[in-house]
Amino acid sequence: MTDREYEKMMVEAANGRFKIEAVDAQIKAHQAALDYLNEYRxxxxxxxxxxxxxxxxxxxxxxxxxxCVKCGAIKR
Structure with missing residues (x-):
């Protein structure tokens, strides 16, 4: 493996980490919105x-x- 190949691989790994962090931030924002909507519901x-x-x-x-045909409660 040449130095250039190694550098390219490290840059790609750094870009991959950045993309994962961005996706994690979106998931966190969507989860917060979902939590709010469930509480409101x-x-x-x-x-x-x-x-x-x-x-x-x-x-x-x-x-x-x-x-009860709706919930199954029994009346005696």
Missing amino acids: RELINRYDLNKCTHDFDYNPKDMSGQ
């Missing part, structure tokens, strides 16, 4: 009580016990 769900089931029971006519 949770906030909206809680604000409008969207995580609460409005049970729709399917009743058993023998004993009038039933199970």
Whole structure:
């Protein structure tokens, strides 16, 4: 391996590290945006009580016990 080949290889390695750092910075920025949006989504769900089931029971006519067809809750 000549000096020039070695220098070329080292320059390419340095450029590769720089590109990886740039991609890592983009990932970090996108992850921060994703974290913010997930938190905002949770906030909206809680604000409008969207995580609460409005049970729709399917009743058993023998004993009038039933199970919610949406969430699976059992009513005895």
